[in-house]
Amino acid sequence: MYIDIQGLTKKFKRGEQTLMVLDNISLTINQGEFICLLGPSGCGKTTLLNILAGFENASEGSVLIDGEVVSTPTSRYVTIFQNYGLLPWRNVRHNVELGLEGKKISKSKRKEIAEKYICLVGLDKFANSNPAQLSGGMQQRVAIARALAVSPDIIFMDEPFGALDAMTRMKMQDEILEIKRSQNKTIIFVTHDIDEAVYLADRIIVFSPNPGRIKEIIQVQLKFPRDRNGYDFIRIRDKVFSLFDIH
Amino acid sequence: MKYIHSIKRIFISGTLFIALWQIICWTTDFNPSLLPGPVRVWYALIQMFGEGNILNDIQDSMYRFAIGYLLAALSAIILGLTLGWFKEIFAYINPIVQLLRPISPIAWMPFIVLLFGIGDVPAIVIIFISAFFPILLSTISAVGNVDKMYLKVADNFDIKQPYVLTKIIFPATFPQIANGLHIALGSSWIFLVAGEMVGSQTGLGYLIIDARNNLRTDILLATIIIIGVIGLFLDTLISQFEKQIYTRWGYEREGKK
Ligand SMILES: Nc1ncnc2c1ncn2[C@@H]1O[C@H](COP(=O)(O)OP(=O)(O)OP(=O)(O)O)[C@@H](O)[C@H]1O
Ligand SMILES: [Mg+2]
Numbered sequence: 001m002y003i004d005i006q007g008l009t010k011k012f013k014r015g016e017q018t019l020m021v022l023d024n025i026s027l028t029i030n031q032g033e034f035i036c037l038l039g040p041s042g043c044g045k046t047t048l049l050n051i052l053a054g055f056e057n058a059s060e061g062s063v064l065i066d067g068e069v070v071s072t073p074t075s076r077y078v079t080i081f082q083n084y085g086l087l088p089w090r091n092v093r094h095n096v097e098l099g100l101e102g103k104k105i106s107k108s109k110r111k112e113i114a115e116k117y118i119c120l121v122g123l124d125k126f127a128n129s130n131p132a133q134l135s136g137g138m139q140q141r142v143a144i145a146r147a148l149a150v151s152p153d154i155i156f157m158d159e160p161f162g163a164l165d166a167m168t169r170m171k172m173q174d175e176i177l178e179i180k181r182s183q184n185k186t187i188i189f190v191t192h193d194i195d196e197a198v199y200l201a202d203r204i205i206v207f208s209p210n211p212g213r214i215k216e217i218i219q220v221q222l223k224f225p226r227d228r229n230g231y232d233f234i235r236i237r238d239k240v241f242s243l244f245d246i247h
Numbered sequence: 248m249k250y251i252h253s254i255k256r257i258f259i260s261g262t263l264f265i266a267l268w269q270i271i272c273w274t275t276d277f278n279p280s281l282l283p284g285p286v287r288v289w290y291a292l293i294q295m296f297g298e299g300n301i302l303n304d305i306q307d308s309m310y311r312f313a314i315g316y317l318l319a320a321l322s323a324i325i326l327g328l329t330l331g332w333f334k335e336i337f338a339y340i341n342p343i344v345q346l347l348r349p350i351s352p353i354a355w356m357p358f359i360v361l362l363f364g365i366g367d368v369p370a371i372v373i374i375f376i377s378a379f380f381p382i383l384l385s386t387i388s389a390v391g392n393v394d395k396m397y398l399k400v401a402d403n404f405d406i407k408q409p410y411v412l413t414k415i416i417f418p419a420t421f422p423q424i425a426n427g428l429h430i431a432l433g434s435s436w437i438f439l440v441a442g443e444m445v446g447s448q449t450g451l452g453y454l455i456i457d458a459r460n461n462l463r464t465d466i467l468l469a470t471i472i473i474i475g476v477i478g479l480f481l482d483t484l485i486s487q488f489e490k491q492i493y494t495r496w497g498y499e500r501e502g503k504k
Contacts, residue, residue, distance in 0.1 A: 089419075
């Protein structure tokens with residue numbers, strides 16, 4: 001078991017009241033798995049991701065990653081945010097180098113690593129551009145390159161393609177699958193989009209809200225690349241839809 | 248195209264202003280030596296630049312201005328970043344700041360002259376005081392407004408202090424600091440003249456007093472125009488700087504102006 005979540009509960013204080021956001025979540029995740037967290041708005045997906053990444057503490061229960069208790073963020077597990085989290089005052093290259101600056105790596109080596117991952121996401125021509133000059137999809141690619149540059153074991157992604165148009169989104173989905181395959185990362189991916197989850201995930205964790213609980217875990221045993229219109233794809237998709245009472 | 252348009256507008260409004268001024272001179276019966284017309288002021292300007300003394304005065308004023316303003320910017324930004332980050336300390340200092348801020352820098356003038364005498368220092372101190380507070384307060388509030396996501400990113404990539412301050416907070420706050428620098432530039436230029444009227448023997452502010460003492464209203468008006476033009480020039484410079492920052496930081500996209 002690579003990521004081991006046991007009896008995880010999260011409560012927020014709101015004035016006098018306490019709000020239970022996550023209720024007794026237990027889940028184990030294997031190395032190299034692609035996990036999608038799926039559920040309606042407010043069911044605590046972001047909160048769960050924040051706890052796994054060390055940005056917030058659990059109220060009860062425990063999270064172990066690779067046998068260690070998660071307490072603070074580290075560059076071994078990198079989060080990619082929906083609004084990309086790029087530093088607008090740095091160009092693409094320097095954004096990608098950000099995570100390398102704290103490590104004992106020479107300047108030239110840093111540049112080399114940054115270039116490698118900028119190429120990997122296909123932005124070699126834009127290494128000197130500023131984030132503001134790039135489209136949303138390109139900015140998301142920079143964020144991915146920046147994450148990969150520190151060689152993390154796990155990548156957390158919170159609705160990373162939520163702000164992209166449908167076409168860019170599908171292209172990014174293929175790219176992230178390719179990256180996952182070639183770099184062999186564990187990816188925890190939050191999404192609202194059922195099709196996206198079925199297209200990407202090895203397992204889909206479906207949440208129900210108020211308080212956030214795991215409603216069902218769906219294994220998606222389809223080969224890659226998946227056919228978005230294939231019979232099995234639609235069957236699994238329909239199964240997820242029915243979990244949300246949508247048909 | 249835009250450039251030509253704005254030149255056209257400047258030209259038209261300048262012409263209208265001078266025309267209005269001339270009409271007032273013609274239609275009222277103020278003594279021309281009390282209310283000089285555009286032509287007299289023009290000759291005064293030519294005389295001032297011809298003799299060249301005005302250049303020394305401009306130079307003196309600019310020197311004082313640069314020193315006072317840059318010192319204020321440097322100290323207010325450093326202090327602002329620190330106080331913005333250590334909010335608990337600022338909570339104790341804030342009452343003093345709020346007490347001092349509304350006091351016109353001019354009110355300190357007698358003190359400053361008593362302590363430092365006549366010369367460069369009084370004007371520099373006045374400029375410093377008038378620039379310091381706007382920059383300090385905009386820096387502090389900017390630190391409070393830093394997008395929490397940047398801090399999360401810094402955390403995630405193992406960036407520790409003091410690098411969080413230098414690599415994240417300072418650049419993230421820079422657009423708002425630039426705005427503070429802009430405001431401070433305007434107000435300290437205003438107070439330069441006041442500072443030099445009391446505490447100096449040279450400079451544009453002193454020229455005003457000198458012209459009054461000699462009843463040379465033409466030189467007085469000419470000096471006023473010079474002060475205005477330099478102020479406008481400085482403001483344009485810093486506006487350009489600010490605009491570049493905004494573009495770079497992605498507040499405005501390039502090409503769209
Ligand atoms: N810091 C906080 N303080 C108080 N309440 C919070 C905090 N963070 C989240 N919440 C609450 O916890 C609940 C779950 O929030 P969360 O952001 O995890 O949901 P989500 O599943 O990610 O939703 P969405 O799909 O809209 O992003 C919400 O009701 C939210 O208001
Ligand atoms: Mg969320």
